[in-house]
Amino acid sequence: MMALTLFLIITLTFFLMHAIPGGPFTSEKMLAPEIEAALNAKYGLDKPIWQQYLSYLQGILTFDLGPSFKYPGVRVNDLIREGLPVTAQTGFLAMLCVVALGIPLGIVAALNQNKWQDTTIMAVATMGVAIPSYVLATIALYLFALQWNLVPTFGLDDWRGYILPVAALSGFWLSFIARLSRSSLLEVLGQDYMVTARAKGLHPQTILFKHGMRNALIPIVTVLGPVVANLLTGSFVIEQIFALPGIGRHFVLSISNRDYTTIMGITIFYAAFLMLMILIVDLLYMVLDPRIKLAEKS
């Protein structure tokens, strides 16, 4: 299933990219026809499209995403390898924020339904959901870096450099997860088995975590896969605004450069990564919800 989806993505991406009118070297710069022909020959663009497709597939099987069209001698793999640490670091920290702050905030809000804690958390979370990440990032950059000089405006040399990108990146999903955790836990708290747990004389903490959160986590875990994907796409603008040399920045640059192999390579890399995340989420899901196993068996 995963492999099939990935294959479809690769195919779709490949043909989408090749559907762009004109070759990668015809646009923008005026090249002498013989140079263009030479370039086409060098990158195998003179071959029929199905041959290009097959060799691209072959490349992917050996984890080779081909050469960059814009930076001679640079391979897409190199670009990803170079950008990955930055993107992975900020992405991981953002994910950590989303989970480690979002879920507890949702719990606090749910347990204090309609009290000031709930109202405050939900007001902030609604703001977080409504304000686009790039707007949040820009405003934060202006206030904290330019006006108050609390953090550096760009770069990750200092730990403080991480604060704004991570905050801007996680803002939306932190709020989203907080809202989801709240509604999910509220729903679970109203379930009959929670009354049963109380009627059995269990400790409130046992009731909340063993019976409540375990069930409330199920819908939260399902969205964590897409959250990872969206943190990644979110990193496009965040890395641009904070001038971080991550994959997202390469991606946006490759778009404005019309560097098709890079666009294609990074897309496929992202898709593969997302597949992996979804797989992990599915496994986690099975651990949490025994009803799924039965469905798989039968």
Add this chain to the structure above:
Amino acid sequence: MSSAPLLKVDNLTTHFHTSRGDVQAVRGVSFDVKPGEILGIVGESGSGKSITCLSVLGLLKANGEVVDGSADFEGKQLTGLSDKDLRAIRGDDIAMIFQDPMTSLNPTLTVGEQLIETIVAHKPVSRGEARKRALELFELVKIPSAASRLDNYPHEFSGGMRQRVMIAMALTCDPKLLIADEPTTALDVTIQRQILLLLKDLQEKLGMAIILITHDLGVIAEVADRILVMYGGMVMETGDVYDVFESPQHPYTTGLLDSIPDVRSHKKERLTPIPGSPPDMLRPPEGCPFAPRCPHAMQQCLEAMPPLFERPNAKPTVHEARCWLHHDDAPDSLKAIFKAPEAANG
């Protein structure tokens, strides 16, 4: 009666605070449960029967509050007890089973775990011992191949089996009182009977008392010793099952009895539904809550709440009914609507 009551509920009053005002779910309910007896509480949904029991155990939702009255369990005041002390009683001395075994069991934990955690919460035993106890209980409630079923999840059981699991869970600590809140309503008719007989059987074997909440008078007739008829958050009639069924002393009870089919009777009778719907508990009527639907309602019924009148009884249990027609001043012509109770002692 000689034995002291196990549970004595006195003037229990429970309100739910909502944005539209207070819902007066339970309005001054008093009753007691003696050791080893089965008390049936009957009433329509919304009559306050479940809320009464949840109030006793302090299991009300966050917006619910016991505003008046008391519940006394073996000399201990349950109302006003700290959550910690209440927890020690819940699941141990007083256990509860619920209507829908599908939703009342946690879907993400094995049934064994759900039993074991209850045992461990109340008894100083290891998990291994608790598991052994759980197995015993599964056998006690007659779950086939009990040992292998402990590690199953609730969704792997049928409805009847799930309710057996619930019962086993309630019995973990040999409770003195079991509150069964409509334990058979969500089940198939054939399964209903099995579960009911199992409860009766267990009650005899273990000597516990049971409060059986139901809207099904047939269930009460089958197993209960005493009956409490509730309407609009109040007790309408109470007495020995025999007395109440033979000579109901409240128009509501009469109505309930008329609205169930009697398979034993060969007469072609029409079932008579009770017209109207239960009162809005946000603004309960001043007088008798049943008056708006009562075929015999009088001016007096709308204006004042009738007290519980003691009625003659054939069985040695007090028979009481909340109806103005039992007042001394009530015209005899009207009193005749009730079948005269057969008095045991003349």
Add this chain to the structure above:
Amino acid sequence: MDQHKMTIPADKWAPIDRGAQDAEFIAAPSLTYWQDVRQRLWRNRPAMASLAFIIFLILAAIFGPMMTHHTYYDQDLKLSNIPPIFEVYQTSPEDGEPQYVFLNSGNFKLYEVNEGGEILGLLRAKRKDLMKKQHIYAFGEEELRVDYSQLPATLVDGDGNPATSLGLKWNQTNWFGTDSLGRDVLVRQLYGARISLTVAFVAALVNFFIGVFYGGVAGYFGGNVDNVMMRIVEIISTIPLTLYVILMMVVFQSGFLSIIIAIGSVFWVDMARIVRGQMLSLKNQDYVAAAKTMGASTKRILTRHLLPNTMGPILVTLTLLIPSAIFIESFMSFIGLGVSVPMASWGTLTAEAVETLRAYPHQLFFPAAAISLTMFAFNFLGDGLRDALDPRLRK
């Protein structure tokens, strides 16, 4: 008083008059489902405020640009980067009318205005003293100097004393100021609203039709049709959709139409899922069986019985789809894949504001506020709708 014993007068034993009593017991009039929903939505203040805001925005987007002589593309480089609010200074000539000026602290330029705050034009400096970091302007005999040796720049007279200030004035020519090319921000903002709202509504509509059709067919026919169709949906939903919108934008070249195609063709999956789920649960209801027995055609059952009952969840999904469409559009425009210049969208406006962020931070304010408020409004409205439609809250 013991009620058992008290005497009750004979008239109290009269049977009650049912007619009068029934009248007393008339409850609140029962409402149909949609009346109930409307009433609950009406009582939800944030949702209603949001609805009012959205209506206002739509009206402003439609009629706003017609009511001004500014256009979204007219450039005036002389009057670039004008703030919406400025401090007006007054010259004090010995004879004749005083002149009014304001200083743009971002570019140290001096502009002539009238007393009300209308901009008359850019003033030319008499000379620029680069050593002292001063620009010197002459007004007849009088001299005013823009001193930028210390930031923020200040306006002083010939002797170095602060110029006479008339206080803050709202820019009457360009209410929201101008951008780096001297275009009116308000008009561009309104055009941005047009773009964002059009994209949002069209994309939502496209999603609505595809999703309802797809999910409706899958749910109604069920079985193998459903299996295959939902497998496809599953595959699509594992694809990072934002990436594909980006790819499509690259392929189609940026522009208004391609953004609608890109967003519209990709985000119908949620809708399809919801419609299908609703269909599956509804088609087994008795009233559908009843309609079938009475010989209603498939089409009739679908359009008359099933769709109206799935309207609630569809509506909620649709309302919540709109802000994500707005977001994606502005996101695309922000990274340079959206509408092409000189068209304005909230995304491009934000991107332009980011470029001049250091000198003119106020330019960020309007697009950021516009998009955030709109997202807010649609989110609140969606939440309100969901709460209003949720039968579990229904009493």
